[in-house]
Structures are given as structure tokens and as C-alpha cells.
Amino acid sequence: MSKKQIGLFVGSLRKASYSKVLGRFIEGLSSDEFSYSMVDIAELPLYNQDFDDHGPVPEAYVKFREAVKPLNGFIFITPEYNRSIPAVLKNALDVGSRPYGHSVWSGKPGGVISCSPGIYGGFGANHHLRQSLVFLDVYPMQQPESYLANVNTSINEQGEITTDRLKDTLVNFVRAFEKWVKTVAS
Numbered sequence: 398m399s400k401k402q403i404g405l406f407v408g409s410l411r412k413a414s415y416s417k418v419l420g421r422f423i424e425g426l427s428s429d430e431f432s433y434s435m436v437d438i439a440e441l442p443l444y445n446q447d448f449d450d451h452g453p454v455p456e457a458y459v460k461f462r463e464a465v466k467p468l469n470g471f472i473f474i475t476p477e478y479n480r481s482i483p484a485v486l487k488n489a490l491d492v493g494s495r496p497y498g499h500s501v502w503s504g505k506p507g508g509v510i511s512c513s514p515g516i517y518g519g520f521g522a523n524h525h526l527r528q529s530l531v532f533l534d535v536y537p538m539q540q541p542e543s544y545l546a547n548v549n550t551s552i553n554e555q556g557e558i559t560t561d562r563l564k565d566t567l568v569n570f571v572r573a574f575e576k577w578v579k580t581v582a583s
Contacts (some may be wrong), residue, residue: 472510
């Protein structure tokens with residue numbers, strides 16, 4: 398069995414974002430069976446269908462689509478902005494879903510982790526993202542759900558996770574996701 402390549406899509410552009418800290422931790426959980434790596438979405442121009450219909454297609458679109466297409470699954474790590482997902486993450490979903498009939502997302506397993514310094518753990522963003530994933534024919538893992546509340550209390554100024562509770566939560570989520578990938582692939 399070949400190693401499964403899983404893309405991590407972080408919905409925050411902030412240099413010291415909590416979502417990036419979580420993504421780096423998950424990258425460290427790579428194994429002989431699964432490889433986790435963050436996919437950069439920061440430089441994608443806003444999606445404009447005219448590019449696909451009339452050209453020229455931005456090189457950033459082409460590179461992004463080529464990077465995502467061969468992946469075996471996706472984990473989305475998102476903060477919550479105004480009870481929804483950040484525009485940069487929605488833009489990445491849109492760029493990858495086009496041109497129509499050539500979506501890089503279709504038929505693959507996905508997982509969603511939302512995080513917030515607030516008490517709701519990004520619940521609104523998590524569910525808005527799931528709604529888009531279902532339409533894009535991504536198979537979102539149902540359980541465990543992951544709403545990481547008060548995440549700022551578990552990450553220090555050096556960008557390190559400081560609590561075993563958060564580390565264990567992420568490890569358990571990733572191990573469940575690996576089972577989900579195997580289930581969807583069978």
C-alpha cells in the first residue's frame with residue numbers, strides 16, 4: 398500500500414495563527430502510512446470565472462490545482478470569522494472546484510478542525526465549511542467533531558502546544574481521520 402498524501406488547508410493568514418500551530422503539529426504526525434503537509438493558499442488570486450472561460454488562467458491557480466489533485470484526502474483547519482470561514486479558505490475551495498467538471502476535491506475524504514480563543518471553538522465556521530464540502534463531493538468525517546475552544550490557552554508565544562489535552566485531542570482526531578480515509582478508499 399502506498400503512503401496516503403493528506404493536504405492540510407489552514408484558513409488563517411496570520412503569521413502566528415493558532416490554526417498554523419495546529420497544522421504544524423499534525424505535520425509531525427506523519428507516518429509510514431500517512432504524510433501530512435500544509436498546502437499554501439495565501440497567494441491565490443480571488444476566483445474569477447473569466448480566467449477559466451477566457452484566460453489567461455493565473456499560474457497560481459494552475460499550481461494549486463496540480464498540487465491538490467493527487468492528494469488522497471484533506472484536513473481543513475479554520476478559525477471562525479464572523480460565524481463563518483475566512484475568505485481565503487473559501488477562495489481556495491472555489492479555485493479548486495473549477496473549471497466546472499474538473500474539481501480537485503471530488504470523491505475524497507475530508508476532516509474539519511475549527512479553533513477559536515472563544516468558548517464556541519469555531520462551531521459556526523466548522524458547519525459552514527462542512528456545507529461547502531458536501532456540495533463539493535468531499536466526504537467529511539462525521540465523528541469525532543473538532544471544535545477547539547480557548548485554543549489560545551494551550552499555545553505559547555513561541556507557537557508551541559503546551560497542553561497534553563490539546564495534543565491528545567489532535568492525535569485522536571488524526572487517528573480517526575486515518576480510519577476514515579481507509580473506509581472511504583475501500
